[in-house]
Amino acid sequence: MNAASSVLEKLYRDQARSLRAYARKRVGSHEAEDVVQDAFLKLLQEGRATDCLHPKAYLFRVASNTAVDALRKQMTRARYLSSEGQTQSGDVAEPAPKIESRIAVAQLEAFLDELPPPCRNAFLCYWLDEMSQSEIARYLGVTVRTVERRLAKALEHLRERTKRSQYKRL
Incomplete structure (x- = not known):
């Protein structure tokens, strides 16, 4: 296991639960797990786990940005569905x-x-x-x-x- 993987694994063990709670507050429970996975994936892809001075703060910033993106997608979808005057089965436009x-x-x-x-x-x-x-x-x-x-x-x-x-x- 390389240094980046071990740092990322420790970060996941230490922060995944609080990151999920953070994401739930921002995007709801339905999207929270996706936000958490995307944040860790981005951290892994960028290779920032070992060279980042404050990996926890960086992880939460990435999750925050990912949550904003998810909200934008939800709002775009809700606007589209309401402008079309229809919902797909099981989908209800957000209040x-x-x-x-x-x-x-x-x-x-x-x-x-x-x-x-x-x-x-x-x-x-x-x-x-x-x-x-x-x-x-x-x-x-x-x-x-x-x-x-x-x-x-x-x-x-x-x-x-x-x-x-x-x-x-x-």
Whole structure:
């Protein structure tokens, strides 16, 4: 077994469960397993498992991007089905509020992508991984004060962007 395979295997054992939960929140249980598999597949294909400084953070970023893609596909399909006025057997167009909430999640992720990586990483560690500020500081190798500034900057950016967005419920 090469180094990349062993790192990826350990990452899978350690993170697959939490990654599934993360994906379920974003795309629902039906698509979650696909998102997880696609994220690990991409990590394997890119060979980033061994050279990535923070493989867990990178894995969750890949899963987040994959989830956004899955939501876009779902929304496109729902628009197509509703414009055609038909559904295939067993398919029901998604209710508008659910689609709107998924659009809002995708928009929030786009807003997060606008942040500088240090701010985005601190924000994701705090809100997604539920790490304390001192844990984040140790994880990122910075001071707690730096983490506080990064979180404040991220929150201010998100507040400003959501004010200008049509999805003010974020």
